[in-house]
Amino acid sequence: MDVIEQYIISKGLKPGDPLPTEARLCEDLGVSRSSVREAFRQLQALDIVAVHQGRGTFVSDMSLRPLVKSLVIRASLGTDNFTSLKEVVEIREVLDVGLARKIVESMEGTRHEELHSITDVMIAKAERGESFPDEDIAFHRGLMQSVGNALVEQLMSAMWIIHMAVLPDLPAGDQTSMIATARAHRDMLLASEAGDVEGYEAAVDAHYAPLLRTLGNLPSQQN
Secondary structure, eight states: OHHHHHHHHHTTOOTTOBOOOHHHHHHHHTOOHHHHHHHHHHHHHTTSEEEETTTEEEEOOOOSHHHHHHHHHHHHHSSOHHHHHHHHHHHHHHHHHHTHHHHHHHHTTOOOHHHHHHHHHHHHHHHTTOOOHHHHHHHHHHHHHHHTOHHHHHHHHHHHHHHHHHGGGSOOOOHHHHHHHHHHHHHHHHHHHHTOHHHHHHHHHHHHHHHHHHHHHSOOOOO
16 A cells, blocks of 8 residues: 555545556555555555546545544444544644634635525524525535645544534524624634734633533433
């Protein structure tokens, strides 16, 4: 597997580029065909290569899907799902706070109508006692896209998927907390457009505080 990884790197192959046939790789790398097949199997599991029957093997987009799958299973099979969710929420908050300055710099002086519409829907849903997961992820994706860092976007999406995989086990929050969380998203947006880094960071804290408080008050859940 390592040899083929080094081959991809040394040749400067990009996602979508084809890899040579098994026979060619055996010849070029001096390894057996069974070794190449096993390496392809492992690399496909890691989303580094994609094998298409009848077309060949290609460099994959190397997403974080394998990481997400393993972390979802880890969180689901752990002895304390709520602790796992708390860890994920803390990572999400670290991403938001850590990128605060970049987000504010990219958003300052602008008005993002789509994000304003999303926060309006979030607040309206919260005031009706409804959850707003679709709007939540859309909002954070919009903010992260302003940074222009594809890996950050993938990490954020990965943490969200894990978050949602464990969230159904969490007791429903009270409406006051839902409204506070929804309004905190609007405050994050307004602060970023105003160029207010401290205001943005305060809004991030307000966003995650209700959920972290709920998780902190729950007893350990043993599966």
